[in-house]
Amino acid sequence: xxxxxxxxxxxxxxxxxxxxxxxxxxxxxxxxxxxxxxxxxxxxxxxxxxxxxxxxxxxxxxxxxxxxxxxxxxxxxxxxxxxxxxxxxxxxxxxxxxxxxxxxxxxxxxxxxxxxxxxxxxxxxxxxxxxxxxxxxxxxxxxxxxxxxxxxxxxxxxxxxxxxxxxxxxxxxxxxxxxxxxxxxxxxxxxxxxxxxxxxxxxxxxxxxxxxxxxxxxxxxxxxxxxxxxxxxxxxxxxxxxxxxxxxxxxxxxxxxxxxxxxxxxxxxxxxxxxxxxxxxxxxxxxxxxxxxxxxxxxxxxxxxxxxxxxxxxxxxxxxxxxxxxxxxxxxxxxxxxxxxxxxxxxxxxxxxxxxxxxxxxxxxxxxxxxxxxxxxxxxxxxxxxxxxxxxxxxxxxxxxxx
Ligand code: ARG
Numbered sequence: 001x002x003x004x005x006x007x008x009x010x011x012x013x014x015x016x017x018x019x020x021x022x023x024x025x026x027x028x029x030x031x032x033x034x035x036x037x038x039x040x041x042x043x044x045x046x047x048x049x050x051x052x053x054x055x056x057x058x059x060x061x062x063x064x065x066x067x068x069x070x071x072x073x074x075x076x077x078x079x080x081x082x083x084x085x086x087x088x089x090x091x092x093x094x095x096x097x098x099x100x101x102x103x104x105x106x107x108x109x110x111x112x113x114x115x116x117x118x119x120x121x122x123x124x125x126x127x128x129x130x131x132x133x134x135x136x137x138x139x140x141x142x143x144x145x146x147x148x149x150x151x152x153x154x155x156x157x158x159x160x161x162x163x164x165x166x167x168x169x170x171x172x173x174x175x176x177x178x179x180x181x182x183x184x185x186x187x188x189x190x191x192x193x194x195x196x197x198x199x200x201x202x203x204x205x206x207x208x209x210x211x212x213x214x215x216x217x218x219x220x221x222x223x224x225x226x227x228x229x230x231x232x233x234x235x236x237x238x239x240x241x242x243x244x245x246x247x248x249x250x251x252x253x254x255x256x257x258x259x260x261x262x263x264x265x266x267x268x269x270x271x272x273x274x275x276x277x278x279x280x281x282x283x284x285x286x287x288x289x290x291x292x293x294x295x296x297x298x299x300x301x302x303x304x305x306x307x308x309x310x311x312x313x314x315x316x317x318x319x320x321x322x323x324x325x326x327x328x329x330x331x332x333x334x335x336x337x338x339x340x341x342x343x344x345x346x347x348x349x350x351x352x353x354x355x356x357x358x359x360x361x362x363x364x365x366x367x368x369x370x371x372x373x374x375x376x377x378x379x380x381x382x383x384x385x386x387x388x389x390x391x392x393x394x395x396x397x398x399x400x401x402x403x
Pocket of ligand 1: 093
């Protein structure tokens with residue numbers, strides 16, 4: 001008896017996921033492997049990947065263009081939540097996992113599969129994200145993770161694949177592990193494993209090195225409606241196009257590189273490099289627009305929500321009840337986050353230089369130091385008397401106590 005009869009496998013075209021196909025069949029007695037490759041804007045050619053799955057023994061090879069869904073349902077909510085894990089990483093990889101899990105679960109239903117599978121190892125965050133998301137969407141479905149159990153080295157994995165007609169990578173394989181989608185690239189391993197080693201310039205593809213960026217700035221105006229970016233330099237753009245165009249221009253100025261040591265859920269510290277040009281600027285600008293359109297208390301309260309939200313997304317709890325509750329809070333706050341933010345892009349830095357909104361709470365007559373000032377200065381005195389009361393009482397007590 002095999003572990004499952006019919007399995008839908010998340011497929012990337014790489015060695016590990018390709019080897020999963022014969023492995024599931026030979027070692028775990030799976031009868032049919034259906035592969036699913038999701039196009040999330042990683043820029044790979046999909047037809048060769050579709051064919052490779054069939055050549056590796058898949059019964060059926062599905063390719064799903066999920067780019068728009070990815071941007072609309074996963075990236076945009078994260079922008080509204082100003083989601084940055086450990087205050088820095090905008091979750092470009094983490095956001096893709098719950099969507100891939102959903103595609104797997106849907107395909108399993110359509111094709112009558114009794115299990116789904118992925119090629120994650122046992123050390124990363126992604127296995128957690130897949131397994132938990134799949135369990136949330138269909139608790140009955142089995143999840144198979146061959147690479148978590150097979151214990152093969154890279155060489156052994158390649159050799160195993162060759163026995164089943166899976167060609168070893170033609171190029172001398174890169175020492176890096178790279179994950180990529182429309183939002184950005186995550187790069188780890190190889191020389192980057194030493195946190196003291198400066199990232200070699202060769203790892204970057206979406207962002208220029210400062211030495212090669214223009215000497216003159218570009219300005220971009222990003223328009224938001226209810227916290228969602230909808231225009232670029234005055235032009236309404238479809239979600240995918242907006243991200244792509246912004247990636248190009250922001251990357252040209254070398255903006256959006258992050259080099260960090262982060263805390264994985266499984267307790268390991270890892271050094272990861274990210275390049276997330278559009279996403280980093282979209283969060284920066286969104287946050288600025290919120291400072292113009294939200295009240296002080298909502299802005300401050302939301303910071304705490306954002307931190308929890310980012311941790312939930314990082315830790316694989318996208319489909320959890322707490323995440324749904326935080327979503328409701330965040331959506332409510334976005335009702336008036338409309339307006340325009342202007343960013344100056346130059347030499348690796350995006351600087352916000354202007355913002356405007358028809359929902360702006362900024363009142364020039366209150367803020368000005370000029371003659372138009374409408375603020376009642378006398379009212380400040382009574383306010384400060386009451387505001388400072390607890391501190392004054394404390395201080396008087398200290399004196400009486402001889403402190
Ligand atoms: N550390 C990031 C995360 O957990 C990215 C993981 C994938 N990175 C990679 N280089 N393959 O979301």
